[in-house]
Amino acid sequence: MPKGRILIVDDEPAIVESLSEMLQSWGYETSVAADGSAGLALVEEFRPSVIITDIYMPQLDGFGLLREARALHTEIAVILLTGAGTVEMALRAIQEEGAFHYFEKPLDFAKLRLVVERAVEYS
Secondary structure, three states, X not given: OOOOEEEEEOOOHHHHHHHHHHXXXXXXXXXXXXXXXXXXXXXXXXXXXXXXXXXXXXXOOHHHHXXXXXXXXXXXXXXXXXXXXXXXXXXXXXXXXXXXXXXXXXXXXXXXXXXXXXXXXXX
């Protein structure tokens, strides 16, 4: 049985593929989407405990996905990713938007593993 269900949402196919493979090797079930709108559609169908999403994407961005997904299921933990982060963005992600965690790309996979484990326990 998988440790948890994780939805990965990013418009960069290489990121989605590498994250999905890594998370599956850690024992998680994954589903993927290329933008926030497609990710939101999967929230009801896949019922993830954690969403890992890029912030900057076409259509619905990561902040919008966080708000919409948490409106549907308040217990979902959302981890935000960005390749162009600032201190202000990190503060907004955590303090204002309620993200579980915030990472800048490239990702530190050891740290990501710990955060994902905590996020699954939280949700």
